[in-house]
Amino acid sequence: MQELDDLVSSLREDGFRITPQRVAILDYLLRTDDHPSAEYIHQVVKKQYPMVSLSTVYKTLDLLKEKKLVGEIEVGGQTRFDAHTDAHINLVCMKCGKIDDLDENSLNEIQNRAAKKSKYLILKGNFELFGYCNECKSALS
């Protein structure tokens, strides 16, 4: 994938070492829209690279967050990660735990207006809607 190669090159240019662990984690994050937890990323990546440790997953995620290649949202006491870095809505199903993305044009404008009104220097925004997904709401007790 072109995007993966570009990002890997840019990490190397920034002086970071390119390890198979880092590439595998970034590759998975770029391919999925699952909003996986660190634990889940570990399970997935281990299938292809059984040597990857959970510690390395956490450290790689820290690196990718710092480089703004992934975002994070905290849900139910754990952090879920997302390589979809434009401002968007995350729909969180409170029953099955699924998280879906939803584009919403007005978010950037809201963010700019908020920066002006509040005098905060805004670095990122998280927009979360909690409820039941289409499947889970049908199966409500």
Next chain:
Amino acid sequence: MQELDDLVSSLREDGFRITPQRVAILDYLLRTDDHPSAEYIHQVVKKQYPMVSLSTVYKTLDLLKEKKLVGEIEVGGQTRFDAHTDAHINLVCMKCGKIDDLDENSLNEIQNRAAKKSKYLILKGNFELFGYCNECKSALS
């Protein structure tokens, strides 16, 4: 305060027991706009009611969440609470940890539009902007 009395009455009508601990915790949440953590609520309430335990703070917060009298946002690995239950933006300072409220009319409309587009049954929304508050951005290294 009238609002406190009304809410206490409504809790009693729902069959919950009215204890001094519960009243003190709800009273503090209604008076502050601090977005306190459970630990912080415990510190504050203990000054007036030294017998309140942290366990009780957590259990009371569960009750108030269930009754939708308080909302919660997860920030930096801990939960912060808010009796301001209308849809609004929470501005989170990543340096000093302060959280400010900011009203934004379009949020309810966004939420309705998202419910239609996604087919989710939406139960609540959290809108968080992260950055540096006016004081902290001036003091940036």
Next chain:
DNA sequence: TATTAGTTGATAATGATTCCTAATTAATAA
């Protein structure tokens, strides 16, 4: 005032995340 089911306080358990460090290895140049 007695009854009793709901509530509390103290403490243990849990679990996601962070910390620590010896062993490994990606990157560079001889």
Next chain:
DNA sequence: TTATTAATTAGGAATCATTATCAACTAATA
């Protein structure tokens, strides 16, 4: 290609916010 070395990793221990447990207490009711 091989040697050098500082960055990175793996694995386990530590942390800490939250949840679970349960005997003692008490708000509500009659």
